[in-house]
Amino acid sequence: MATRSSGLSELRQQECRRAARDLLAQLMVGAPSEIDLETLAYKAAEKVGGLVIEDGGLDTAEGRLVASPGKGGSIRVKAGLHLGRRRFTIAHEIGHFVLHPLVPHDRQHSARDFTIWNDASEEAEANVFAAELLMPEFLFKPRCRMGTPSLALLDSLKNEFQCSLMATAFQYVHYTNEQVALVVSDGDQISWVKRAKDFWPMVQLGKIHPHSAAGERVAGKAGDSGKMVRSPVYAWLMNVENDRERDIMEDSRFHDYYGRTITLLWMKEDLSNDRE
Ligand SMILES: [Zn+2]
Numbered sequence: 001m002a003t004r005s006s007g008l009s010e011l012r013q014q015e016c017r018r019a020a021r022d023l024l025a026q027l028m029v030g031a032p033s034e035i036d037l038e039t040l041a042y043k044a045a046e047k048v049g050g051l052v053i054e055d056g057g058l059d060t061a062e063g064r065l066v067a068s069p070g071k072g073g074s075i076r077v078k079a080g081l082h083l084g085r086r087r088f089t090i091a092h093e094i095g096h097f098v099l100h101p102l103v104p105h106d107r108q109h110s111a112r113d114f115t116i117w118n119d120a121s122e123e124a125e126a127n128v129f130a131a132e133l134l135m136p137e138f139l140f141k142p143r144c145r146m147g148t149p150s151l152a153l154l155d156s157l158k159n160e161f162q163c164s165l166m167a168t169a170f171q172y173v174h175y176t177n178e179q180v181a182l183v184v185s186d187g188d189q190i191s192w193v194k195r196a197k198d199f200w201p202m203v204q205l206g207k208i209h210p211h212s213a214a215g216e217r218v219a220g221k222a223g224d225s226g227k228m229v230r231s232p233v234y235a236w237l238m239n240v241e242n243d244r245e246r247d248i249m250e251d252s253r254f255h256d257y258y259g260r261t262i263t264l265l266w267m268k269e270d271l272s273n274d275r276e
Pocket of ligand 1: 092109
């Protein structure tokens with residue numbers, strides 16, 4: 001399978017997901033609520049004394065990992081984080097310890113590190129690991145295939161799995177069989193796109209189109225879309241600049257925590273039916 005020349009390769013993503021599932025297999029987990037991170041942090045470094053989770057003692061960072069090769073260490077999380085963010089932060093730090101075992105760690109993470117999913121970077125690797133640890137395929141896939149695509153659906157999955165919205169969105173686009181794509185924007189610029197396997201059109205990069213719901217929000221003309229709304233295909237997709245007939249569904253929300261807009265695109269009607 002071809003991978004993009006830049007970005008985290010599909011093969012490496014599979015390795016990160018497999019490492020998370022291998023760790024999780026050490027527990028008898030049958031439901032999302034049984035994914036116990038204290039135990040997993042210990043198991044991840046069991047032979048060398050475990051990773052201890054401590055709360056508080058951080059100013060600006062959300063999380064910090066201090067550990068050495070062949071030794072255990074500690075994960076510190078910012079006090080007062082809501083449960084989903086706390087869990088994602090801990091899972092991200094476990095990810096570094098598992099995936100990057102040959103270097104001493106003293107890493108601090110801010111919310112912005114949790115918006116990096118597509119780069120060929122250790123941050124993206126730890127995020128993919130964390131998503132799979134908290135929302136493993138065998139629990140997540142059947143649940144994500146119930147219900148129609150929307151950010152409200154992602155909210156309910158996020159709550160059930162006690163995770164973060166961006167991680168849930170990434171995992172959803174990976175495991176759904178709907179024709180959806182996730183678009184993450186910074187200000188009026190699209191940062192990255194992840195398409196579900198059946199979402200065949202290419203999504204525009206660069207500046208958010210003013211005729212999209214996300215574009216209207218950036219321009220101050222509207223708030224979050226609040227639900228799936230119709231937007232013209234030319235506002236999101238490549239090679240349809242002159243198509244004034246067809247629409248694509250869009251659900252966009254600005255997220256204070258990340259300082260990013262999260263958009264879920266959905267081809268409710270398969271555009272290939274009347275593709276020229
Ligand atoms: Zn990291």
